[in-house]
Amino acid sequence: MVLSRWIDKRIKYVFVLPALIFVLVMMVFPILYTLRLSFSQWSMGSLTPPRWIGLRNFTSLLVQDRRFWPAVGRTFAFTIIAVVIETVLGVAIALILNRDMRGKNVIKTLFLLPMVATPVAVGMVWLLMYEPSIGVINYFLKLLGLPQGLWLASPAQALGSLILVDVWQWTPMITLIVLAGLAALPSEPYEAALVDGASTLQSIRLITLPLLQPTILAAMTLRAIDAFKTYDIIYTMTQGGPGYATETLNIYSFVLGFQYFQMGKASALLIIFFALTLGLAVMINWLKKPLEL
Amino acid sequence: MLRGRKGKVVRDILYFALVAIIVIPFLFPFFWMVVSSVKTNADITRVPPAWTFKPTTMHYRGVFAEHDFSRYMFNSAVIAFGSTFCSLLLGLPAAYSIARFKQGKLALAILVARIVPGITFLIPWFILFSRLRMVDTYTSMILAHMLVGLPFIIWVMTPFFESLPVELEQAAMIDGATRQGAFFRVLLPLTGPGVITSSILSFIFSWNNFMFGVVLTGAKTKTLPVAVFNFMAYSEINWGGLMAAAVTITLPVIIIALVAQRYIIQGLTAGAVKE
Numbered sequence: 001m002v003l004s005r006w007i008d009k010r011i012k013y014v015f016v017l018p019a020l021i022f023v024l025v026m027m028v029f030p031i032l033y034t035l036r037l038s039f040s041q042w043s044m045g046s047l048t049p050p051r052w053i054g055l056r057n058f059t060s061l062l063v064q065d066r067r068f069w070p071a072v073g074r075t076f077a078f079t080i081i082a083v084v085i086e087t088v089l090g091v092a093i094a095l096i097l098n099r100d101m102r103g104k105n106v107i108k109t110l111f112l113l114p115m116v117a118t119p120v121a122v123g124m125v126w127l128l129m130y131e132p133s134i135g136v137i138n139y140f141l142k143l144l145g146l147p148q149g150l151w152l153a154s155p156a157q158a159l160g161s162l163i164l165v166d167v168w169q170w171t172p173m174i175t176l177i178v179l180a181g182l183a184a185l186p187s188e189p190y191e192a193a194l195v196d197g198a199s200t201l202q203s204i205r206l207i208t209l210p211l212l213q214p215t216i217l218a219a220m221t222l223r224a225i226d227a228f229k230t231y232d233i234i235y236t237m238t239q240g241g242p243g244y245a246t247e248t249l250n251i252y253s254f255v256l257g258f259q260y261f262q263m264g265k266a267s268a269l270l271i272i273f274f275a276l277t278l279g280l281a282v283m284i285n286w287l288k289k290p291l292e293l
Numbered sequence: 294m295l296r297g298r299k300g301k302v303v304r305d306i307l308y309f310a311l312v313a314i315i316v317i318p319f320l321f322p323f324f325w326m327v328v329s330s331v332k333t334n335a336d337i338t339r340v341p342p343a344w345t346f347k348p349t350t351m352h353y354r355g356v357f358a359e360h361d362f363s364r365y366m367f368n369s370a371v372i373a374f375g376s377t378f379c380s381l382l383l384g385l386p387a388a389y390s391i392a393r394f395k396q397g398k399l400a401l402a403i404l405v406a407r408i409v410p411g412i413t414f415l416i417p418w419f420i421l422f423s424r425l426r427m428v429d430t431y432t433s434m435i436l437a438h439m440l441v442g443l444p445f446i447i448w449v450m451t452p453f454f455e456s457l458p459v460e461l462e463q464a465a466m467i468d469g470a471t472r473q474g475a476f477f478r479v480l481l482p483l484t485g486p487g488v489i490t491s492s493i494l495s496f497i498f499s500w501n502n503f504m505f506g507v508v509l510t511g512a513k514t515k516t517l518p519v520a521v522f523n524f525m526a527y528s529e530i531n532w533g534g535l536m537a538a539a540v541t542i543t544l545p546v547i548i549i550a551l552v553a554q555r556y557i558i559q560g561l562t563a564g565a566v567k568e
Contacts, residue, residue, distance in 0.1 A: 015387060229412075
């Protein structure tokens with residue numbers, strides 16, 4: 001009784017304390033440790049402790065490293081292209097599906113499957129489908145009389161092929177979010193538009209899309225932040241190859257850390273990656289504000 | 294333009310065809326995964342693809358008998374249940390407290406955890422867990438997966454607690470309950486749907502997670518995604534076995550998705566649509 005009264009008075013602290021300790025031990029401390037390591041040279045040897053080398057990891061990445069800037073470019077290209085395609089497709093599909101029909105819930109459920117399926121398994125089946133000689137995608141293209149691709153086997157096509165997998169996985173998320181947004185729209189503007197003789201396309205362009213703008217932007221934000229960190233699909237399907245053709249920041253830092261064991265340089269890259277991700281999130285937030293009504 | 298009843302039927306059929314054209318590409322990879330998993334490797338590599346063939350269960354038998362997938366499945370389940378349970382244990386009180394006492398700073402830290410790439414934490418964890426000899430233990434994997442589950446649960450649950458009127462607790466406290474008692478006996482039952490949503494998704498995130506497992510597991514605690522990936526990396530590609538492994542790992546998630554679709558849609562779209 002005494003104990004429970006003691007807890008009640010301090011419930012503000014008692015209830016958040018465990019989560020707070022977790023955040024400190026598992027997040028804050030690791031980030032600080034990574035920051036410190038980023039100024040050191042260390043290959044995880046137990047006999048040779050980390051050696052302080054100042055900013056040299058950063059200058060080596062930003063100036064000398066041949067793989068850093070291309071990885072930055074690929075990460076942004078992957079994110080921007082994937083999110084734009086997903087948004088356009090996702091909104092279009094939502095608008096098409098947005099009418100009362102039987103089996104709408106079944107279709108929504110089916111749309112869920114690509115995004116909950118285990119990414120490693122998704123990567124494997126796309127690997128088989130992309131296979132240039134036995135893959136079913138080239139077979140379909142041939143049936144349609146279209147040129148066949150080398151897909152993941154070609155440095156020029158590999159990143160695009162990975163973007164296509166991301167589009168397959170995540171377009172449904174935009175669709176589902178937009179469908180939820182559509183369900184919450186008021187019906188009066190449409191009735192007024194109908195009276196004024198507006199066509200369906202006109203009411204979509206002039207009423208639906210402006211009203212949906214906050215929802216679409218929120219969906220794009222969530223997607224952009226996740227696309228920026230894509231790891232599973234890329235690592236399971238190409239491991240950054242062929243050559244370095246699909247090496248994004250995520251993959252490059254993993255390779256530096258856990259294949260080359262250059263812990264200092266990998267940490268420096270992670271700090272840059274961390275800052276870029278936060279910057280991206282802040283920037284999106286900042287860009288969104290004037291657009292929202 | 295087609296008019297009248299006949300016209301409506303035609304338009305319905307056209308619409309249905311359009312919906313089918315949209316949905317089929319999203320389902321085809323699943324179909325192909327299942328079909329390939331019951332083909333012999335000779336049938337899989339046939340060009341043009343063999344549309345009729347004699348199904349075989351040899352790949353599934355191989356996956357479970359030779360590659361010990363039931364063990365990896367057990368590992369994945371222990372880690373997914375463990376991390377979800379611990380995340381709920383820490384996350385529910387924290388979400389309540391953030392909602393009631395407007396603890397914005399902690400909420401911000403949680404948001405940052407949602408945004409920051411998981412790989413940022415992997416190097417220090419790996420070093421820390423190696424020092425503590427905790428690599429290849431359930432504990433380290435559960436802790437790692439909580440980094441995804443805990444912020445997600447707090448993120449989904451905070452608005453749920455915010456939507457509950459303060460009067461509920463006050464009434465319970467007037468009736469003699471302590472504040473914790475009110476939380477456990479009055480508030481938690483009311484947030485049931487939110488708890489279901491966030492725990493299902495936390496489970497799925499953990500089950501699907503590949504990156505943490507690659508670094509933090511070894512022979513004893515290897516999870517399914519890592520096992521599937523190794524399956525590809527070490528042998529020359531055994532497509533049939535690979536597809537059987539892919540079906541094995543995806544099936545539980547698909548079943549959960551089909552049963553609990555309403556909750557999952559709610560969770561995945563959380564934060565984007567204001568209810």
